[in-house]
Amino acid sequence: MRLYLAVFALLAAVHCEELFNGRDQVLRINAESKNHIQILKKLERDVDSGLDFWTHAVSTEQPVDIRVPHSSLYALKDFLKKNNIPFTVIINNVQELLDREREEMVRNAEVERQTKIFNFAAYHDLETIYNFMDTLVASHSNLISKVNIGSTYENRPMYVLKFSTGGEKKPAIWIDAGMHAREWISHATAVWLADRIATDFKKNRAPVPSILSQMDIYLMIVANPDGYVFTHLSFSPINRFWRKNRSATSSPKCNGVDLNRNWDAEFGGPGASDDPCAEDYRGPFAQSEFEVKNIAKFITSHSNFKSFMTLHSYMQLLMYPYGYIGIDALDWPELHDVATKAKIALYSLHGTVYKVGSIFHKIDQASGASLDWAYLRGIKYSFAFDLRDTGEYGFLLPADQIVPTAKETWFAIKYIMKYVCDHPY
Numbered sequence: 001m002r003l004y005l006a007v008f009a010l011l012a013a014v015h016c017e018e019l020f021n022g023r024d025q026v027l028r029i030n031a032e033s034k035n036h037i038q039i040l041k042k043l044e045r046d047v048d049s050g051l052d053f054w055t056h057a058v059s060t061e062q063p064v065d066i067r068v069p070h071s072s073l074y075a076l077k078d079f080l081k082k083n084n085i086p087f088t089v090i091i092n093n094v095q096e097l098l099d100r101e102r103e104e105m106v107r108n109a110e111v112e113r114q115t116k117i118f119n120f121a122a123y124h125d126l127e128t129i130y131n132f133m134d135t136l137v138a139s140h141s142n143l144i145s146k147v148n149i150g151s152t153y154e155n156r157p158m159y160v161l162k163f164s165t166g167g168e169k170k171p172a173i174w175i176d177a178g179m180h181a182r183e184w185i186s187h188a189t190a191v192w193l194a195d196r197i198a199t200d201f202k203k204n205r206a207p208v209p210s211i212l213s214q215m216d217i218y219l220m221i222v223a224n225p226d227g228y229v230f231t232h233l234s235f236s237p238i239n240r241f242w243r244k245n246r247s248a249t250s251s252p253k254c255n256g257v258d259l260n261r262n263w264d265a266e267f268g269g270p271g272a273s274d275d276p277c278a279e280d281y282r283g284p285f286a287q288s289e290f291e292v293k294n295i296a297k298f299i300t301s302h303s304n305f306k307s308f309m310t311l312h313s314y315m316q317l318l319m320y321p322y323g324y325i326g327i328d329a330l331d332w333p334e335l336h337d338v339a340t341k342a343k344i345a346l347y348s349l350h351g352t353v354y355k356v357g358s359i360f361h362k363i364d365q366a367s368g369a370s371l372d373w374a375y376l377r378g379i380k381y382s383f384a385f386d387l388r389d390t391g392e393y394g395f396l397l398p399a400d401q402i403v404p405t406a407k408e409t410w411f412a413i414k415y416i417m418k419y420v421c422d423h424p425y
């Protein structure tokens with residue numbers, strides 16, 4: 001195996017100057033043995049390989065998707081064949097999808113500019129989302145307010161929408177999206193949710209008015225604004241597939257900390273990297289990052305959150321703690337039951353199938369994740385969503401799937417919110 005890895009590294013280096021110039025592909029690998037999983041894990045740890053792991057090697061049941069720079073395609077395919085690891089190409093031409101996404105956004109921005117109508121079936125940049133929030137607050141000022149919870153590393157404001165019918169520090173529900181910058185469907189879903197909650201309240205559509213009579217809802221549409229802006233800077237893979245924030249690290253050539261490995265929840269344990277060039281770099285110490293510190297401070301000082309939901313993508317998973325360890329959480333039976341019923345509610349709309357389980361068992365071991373942090377601080381009803389799809393488009397989910405995704409996700413979120421209201425603790 002060592003020999004093959006060395007050969008792979010050499011072949012990849014030869015073509016290094018072509019990086020990002022050719023057509024990247026996304027390969028799906030179906031590991032068939034523990035040995036295959038070990039090989040893939042080792043490959044992922046090799047940050048110099050230039051491979052972008054979209055999903056991780058956990059078990060033989062779950063596929064591993066890797067975006068492979070054009071320059072490494074030959075070497076990787078050869079490496080996999082020599083190790084008898086089967087693979088298929090799931091995205092043949094990443095750049096083609098990137099170009100299509102960009103064209104759609106440009107076209108949509110022009111239509112929105114002319115009509116002055118916000119299109120929920122389109123992806124938007126940070127400025128447009130922040131403007132949308134202001135418009136929403138202005139038209140529902142009896143319900144929604146915008147809370148500035150602090151600034152990012154690059155000094156952008158971080159906003160939370162507060163939905164409240166009044167009262168001091170009522171029990172509350174937290175929802176965030178976009179902690180990982182490239183997971184655009186999470187931001188777009190949160191935008192739709194904000195509008196839906198406001199509209200349902202205005203039109204007195206169950207169960208929103210009764211939920212809001214008992215609890216406040218806090219919704220953060222863009223948890224990683226710097227990273228999100230970076231994904232819009234160009235439509236090259238290096239920008240569009242950026243995951244972390246943008247802070248400087250101890251390595252002059254690598255920016256960014258994985259905000260979902262930086263929380264004070266078993267920080268520094270297995271399932272996060274100490275290498276600043278890794279996609280899951282945890283940062284120098286727990287809550288070193290402004291973005292994490294601001295959210296943690298806000299939730300801690302509020303001190304009455306009863307539910308914590310965080311939206312990511314992709315793989316259609318609804319998860320509960322833990323991520324850092326493979327043992328069941330104390331509330332496992334209840335959390336599993338709630339997640340299962342939420343999954344069924346989601347399925348009822350378009351027949352989209354989700355899997356339910358802990359982060360550890362469904363994605364991979366992850367230390368310093370926000371979900372564990374919330375749960376370990378006593379927020380029992382903590383759930384993480386990995387939204388559509390299961391790999392046909394991965395992070396490049398076409399915009400015409402935004403509204404269907406958001407609508408079905410709302411079915412699950414609605415179920416969880418109502419359950420939380422009905423089960424005070």
Ligand SMILES: [Zn+2]
Pocket residue numbers: 179180183312313
């Ligand atoms: Zn994510």
